[in-house]
Structure formats: C-alpha cells, structure tokens
Amino acid sequence: MLAPLSWLKEYIDITLAPKELGEKLTEVGLGCEKIIKTSDDIIFELEITPNRPDCLSIIGIAREIAAIENKKIKYPILKTNLKPKAKLLPLIIKTDPNINPRFTGIIIKGIKVGESPKWLKDKLKKMNQRPINNIVDITNYVMLELGNPIHAFDYDKIIGNMMTVSKTKGGEKFESVDDISYHLAKDAVVISDKEKIIDLCGIKGGKNSGTYEETKNILIRVPVEISSLTRRTSQALGLRSDASSIFERGVNTGGTIDALKRTVDLVLELAGGEIASDLYDIKEKDFKPWKLKLRIDRLNKILGIEIPIKKIMVILESLNLSPILTKNIIEATIPTYRQDLKIEEDLIEEIARIYNYNNFPKTLPVGEIPTIQVPYFKDYRLDEKIKNILQASGFSEIYTYSLIGEKDLPDGINSQDILRVDNPVSRDFEYLRPTLKINLLKALSQNKSNFENISLFELGKVYSGKNLDEAKEIYFLSGITNSKNFFEVKGLLEKIFEDIGINENPTKYIEILDKGIFFELNYSEILKNISASWRTNKVFKPLPKYPPIVEDLSIIATENAETTDIISEIKTQSPLIADVSLLDRFENSRTFHIIYQDKNKNLTGEEVAKIREKILKSLKGKFNVGLKE
C-alpha cells in the first residue's frame, strides 16, 4: 500500500520526520518497506498484513499515526443527506444476504462524464493508478481514501431496471471493464440484469455496464461481500484487484453509507447531476460496533508488565476503542473497520504494540523444565558424532535441494515412480529426490575443475513411494570420494558402526563407480536400530594381567576363499584367540595377525601351538588352505 505524506496530512497533523515515521509505522505493524521521494511529495510503501484491511486506505494509515502520536484525526466533511432531488428512476434489486451481506447504493441522474480535475488525477497517479474519467476516478479515490470499494454502473445499461445478485453455476462468460474475457467457475457471486451478467462482485465490474463518456445516469454501489467467496473466485480466475484484496480480508461493514456519501458529494461536485433514488441499504445484520472485554489481570499476566491503567485507557482511546473501566475490567467498543479485533488477546496486542514492544523489559521464562522426552525427539548428538568422524576422515559436508528435475534422474528411475510437486517453481525442481546420489555426483563434477581430491557427504532426506499413499521420507547418509579407495571407505563405515554400536558389515552400502567410491546408508533405519543408550552401552574391559602371545600366520588360500570367512573360522577355534586381522595379502598368500590371550594365566608356547594346529586343520578342511612354506 502506498501512502503519500501530503495525503496523510489532510487528516492528521504530522510533525515526525519521514524516516522516523516509517520506523514507527513498522513498529506498530505497518512494515515500511520504502520511502520514495518524489519532486513534490514523500511516499511511504507499506506492507499491510492480512489482518488489517482497514490499512489498505489512507484514512486507516492516518488512524494508526493518530494512535502512535496520540492525536485526533480529521475526517472529511460529508455534505449530502442522500435525499432524492430529482424524479426517481426505477430499479428492482434482488439480493441474498448469504452471498451479499450488504448492498448499499443510490442512483444519480444527469451527470456529465469527463476528465477529472488535476488534484484528483495527481492523487491517483501518486498511488500508481491510471486516471480514466471523473466517475471511475472518484470511486477509486474514495476507496483509497476510506477503504470501502465502490462501483458505478451505467444505469441505462441495466436491462429491465433489474439487478439480481446470485451465484454462478459454472461456465458463464464475463467480460471485465478492462476488456478481458473470463469463464467463471461455480459459486462466483455476480450481478445480472434481465439478460446478462454485469458485475463480478467484489472483484471487477463488467464492460457492458461501465461508465463511459456517453453515460448520463449512474447507480453507485458500495457493497459488503463475503471474504471466502471473493477469495475463491479471485484465485480461481487468477484475477486480483484492489477491491478483492479488501473484501478477502474483511471490509468495513459499517462504512458503506459514509463511503457512499463521500462518493455522492464528489460526483455532484465534479460531474453534476441529482440524486434520483432513495437510499438502498439492503442487509439483514445491523453491522454495528461490538463490545469486547479486557481483564486487567489477564493483560498483565500475558504481557509480563503492569502498564498503568491510565496509560492503557489512553492507548485504547487513541485507537478509538471507547474504553470504559469498571472494577479492573475494560469494556471496549470496536469500530466496524477493525474486523481483526475479535478476542481479548487482540486487545492485548493493541495495547502492547502502541506501548511499543521495544519499551518492554526482558525476562527469561521461569517454571519447571520439562524432563519427559518430547514427542518427535531427535538426538542430534548422533548426527554430530557421525559427521565428526566423516570430517576427520577428510569428507566435507554439503546441503543440497530436495527437489530435482526429471533430467537429473539416472537410468532405472522413472519419473512416474517418484513423488512429484503439482505446481513446481520450475521444471528443474519438480520431483522429490529418491536418493542423495544425484546431487553428490553433480557436486563431484562441479568441483573437478578446481580440486583434484574430492570427498563429499550429505545427511539429508530422500523421499520414497510411487504415490502419496506410500510416501515416506527417510534420512540417508551418503558420500562420494574420488581420492579414497574401497577399503578406506569401508573402514570409515566400520568405524562409524563400531562407535554407535552397530554390528554390521558395511560392504553392501558401498558402490564402486567409474568416478569414485560412493556409499549410501539408510540413516533412519540406523536410528531405529540403535538403542537410545548408544552413548552409555560401552563397558570398560580391564587390562589383561598376563601378556598376550602374538603371531603372524601366513597361509596359501584360493582366490575365492573370503577373508571375512577365514577370520571368523579362525576365531571360532578357541576362546583364547582375542583378535584376528588381515595383515597382508600378496597373490595367493595371506598373512593373518593373531593375538592369543588368557585372562587367567600366562599362555605357554605349547598351548599356542595346539591352537595353531587346530586352526590349520579346520582351514584346510573348509577352504583347502595350507601353511605357507
């Protein structure tokens, strides 16, 4: 929303410097994004939150300044009493309060459509609006000034002098004043005359009933529309207007008569003519201000400070909320333009924001620290531990997008079989990644021009399932390296598994690619399998009191005998074998490092010799292995 300083000053005395005013407006909730200096004015660009449709008007912004500065606002003086002067022109209005809660309108006869005066055109231009003719410009001007959208119909184009407000069935055609044709969806609220749709309520007027040079008589309509219906139609058509933004958020239901009066005053002044109908104000509800109670003790409890009651009353007064205090309870009367004030907490915010958040003291929460494990608990120490091991092993961490493009998919993964976003920001980010491999491979090649040795990993989510019924998100831990060999990667994973208490052979997680060694683990599965006691389940083993006997055993074994099988076979031969590892491998010979250890006494050479014999015998039987000569 734009707000020229000169226009604001018509309603409120402003002494603050523009920068300071911008900061104060931001503090109370009208985020000042820009202050634009023009040749003759200063224009504030404000971000209005969805709860404050009243601030989509200059008077609304002026009211906020009045509250900040505790000053009074000057409303424009309304002259007309809306009583008809000319012979009445007939009009039958059929409407339904369920789809059009309020229909306020009047007919003016004998106007002269023409160019707007300079002051009006200048004002609209400052608001980035294109002046059209005096009637259209007046309706736009009054909307910008007071916040109630207004539409002027050419009375003579309303066939049959009849207006019917109804919902569409779907598929109807509508051409807007700006020459665009729409096919309307179901449940759009429209006005029809005897023959055709002449207005898309709350969003755009129809081309067939607009105000043009030849227009003599007009119907001015100031409605209250239903937020959700306006929003749905506006979204379905992708058509937004200043009016629809206001109706979507909730228009000033009590403001229609004043907006009509203001419009009529200006029409009579700038385009001539005479009122030629009684006032139409068709509604079921009375749209009066409502009462809201505020308990002082509740206010203090939520805010954490005791603002003096006098100050509270001044703030509420400055917001035009007519507070009445009785026994620590304030009753406020909420003007109809503040549709956002519905509960006690809303009033609490009003007081806090005008008091200014930056004037509050700061405290830290007291009270009991929760000790029960929170639902969805995650132990980040495990992530940290694993990442630290990877880092220590020379891997660097990357974070990549979850969304990938179809062209990124490797052979074997069909885009039909993975989860897809219906409305992607671009084709490059349309699918949820089923693996971390894609982005790791990309990262590897991206770095090749600058680095020779590349080792990268990512701990992130992948998304499985062919459709939403099967959808699952799983943490994967994956890495790629072009500078470490298979055994280094395997050893790294072995180290991780060992440290978090997982007894598994990591070989199946490792893939040897042309570009390097890749690994991918289902980290969610690991989280499930390790007990919460992964940090505490290590038990100290007392140091041996007796020395071990260590020997290296070289054997000749066929290629297909797997080292892991040989090792476990050796281990099963005696409980006195404390550890076995592969020391060396050359052609068909393998050397194993064996540690013999007895907890209770010194081992003798004879005992070891016996075990060695047993080992050789069993290896020979199982793997046809012989001792190296």
Place this chain on the structure above:
Amino acid sequence: MQIKNSAVSMIIDAVDQKELEEIKLQFLGRSGKLTLTLKGITKIPVEKRSEVGKLANEVKKTIEETLEEKNSTLRSKFSSLKKQSIDTTAPGIKPAIGHLHPMTQVLSEVIDVFKQIGFQVADGPEIETDYYNFEALNIPKDHPARDTQQTLYLDTRNSKVNPGEIILRTQTSAMQGRIMEKVKPPVRVIVPGKNFRYEQVDSSHGFEFWQVEGFMVDTNVMLTDLFGTIEYVLQKLMGKNVKLKFTTTNFPFVEPGVDTYIECSICKGKGCSFCKQSGWSEIMPAGMIHPNVLKAAGYDSQKFSGFAFAIGLSRLVTLRYQMNDLRLLTNPDMRILNQF
C-alpha cells in the same frame, strides 16, 4: 639408599649424554656400585636376603627411570638446538580433515544455546498435511494469510489423497500441533527443519530454506519472556553487541505477534540488496501462541499460555558469516565449503 640418592643427584646434574653414560657405568655397569652390592648379597644372612634384594632392585629401577628421564630431556634440548637449521617459518602441515557445512555448525550452536534453557529438540515430516501446516495454526482454508506462504502441493496421482491435502510444509510451525496434541505442558521444544515455498529465488529468498521452530507452553509464560528469550538466544549466537528491534506483525497462530530484526551484518545497517536497503534483516518472527492454537491441541487457553518463534536458520547463517546470498548455502563448491 645412599647409592640411590647419590646416583639420582649426579644424574640430575649431568649436562650432556656422555656424562650420563659415565654415571650409568659407575652404578649399573659390571663393576658398578649397585652391581657390586647385589653380588655381595651372598654375604648377608639368608632370612634378610630377600629384603635386601628387593630394596636393591627398587634402587636399580629408580636409577634406570631417572636416567631415562634425563636422557630424554637432554635429547629434546639437543634437537631444539638442531631445529635452528630448518626453516621453522614455513607453514605447518595441516591434517587432511574435511569441513562441516556452516549450517551444521550454526545449528549445533543453536541447539546448544536452547538446551541451556531447557529446550529439547524434535524433528518432523516435510511432507505434511494441510491440517497441521495451516488449519491447526488458525489458518483455515480461504484465509488470506495463506497468500504469504505460497504452497507447493504434491501430485496425488494413483493415490487416495484428495488434491490439496498433502503439501510440502511451508513452516516448521506445523510441528506445534503435532507435538502439543501428544504431550501436556510444560513444553519447551525446538524443531529444526527444511521448509518449502512456491517462491522465486533471489539473494534472500529460496524455495527451500531452513528454520528452527521453537515454542514453550506453561502456566505463566509472558510476552517479556519471549523478548528475553529472543535476546538471550541472539546474543549467544551473534555476539553480545547484536542490535535488535521488535516490531508488530500478524501471523494467525500468534497474538500478540512479534517480528524480530537484527542489524544487517552485511552492510552494517547502511542498507544493501540483501536487507532490501533497510539496514535490518528479519530473523525471528514470533509471538504469544493464539488461544485457538492451544485449544486445537486440547490445552486450556485460560490456564496455559505460551510463546512460539521461528529462527530463519538459513538467513542466520548467511548473516553470521556475511554471505550475501542464500544460494551459497546449497552450492557444493568446495571453495565455499573449505572456508568453514
């Protein structure tokens, strides 16, 4: 004992390794003092032999240990003298370790800071229902606040899901309902995670970004607690001198609504493209939890109150390291990673 004391004092006084060798010979050598004593053990009555033998062995051990200690001191002295012959000004050889992503580093600090004030850490789904992402947060369908969080909807092909029901979460706040409906107050929790929005990418916005949601509910949680918590956290993360500013804002799931800005670290408050020339960067939207949200979770909104906030983690990381573009965080270029 005499032998021991004299040997030890001689060893300590020795100035070089040669002298040390001589001392060793003098005591432990074939005709050394201690060796001779041990040889003379046969002259001692049998019942005392073991005692003397034990003592002699202890003395021998002490002398050996002292010798070794002195020897190593002399050796290092020698080598430090030798050091002068290499160019010690050349840089050292760093271990070939990798780099943890700045996001990980900052997140672990964030977790640490919150743990100190009793917050636990939770983790939740990115594929989320419209209910938890919006409705449970007081944002019904057709609410204009949905415009501020343009949503990525998931394709419902071949599934029983109604279009529009399953989305990629737009905010980690979606975890408020999920957690609160499962646990009674007091609750203090933070939820780090990735969010998705239909948003055109620029230097300070992305369609995927990280937040750390946090909230607490108890019998007596106040707005001043929220301000105090925010100040505590941001001072810990950004330094004691961080400049903060609180403004009013509106999110349907909080009332009163608060937004937190810190002075833009990239331009030091002067105004740049990252902070849209304002000199301030929005970092931590927050507020007192709306009674409707408490009610939706089954809490008594008159008895309990709470606050909620979301730290823009991606933005915090960029501000912390004065990175002028959020996209640097998802760029796997090692020239970036190696700086952290």
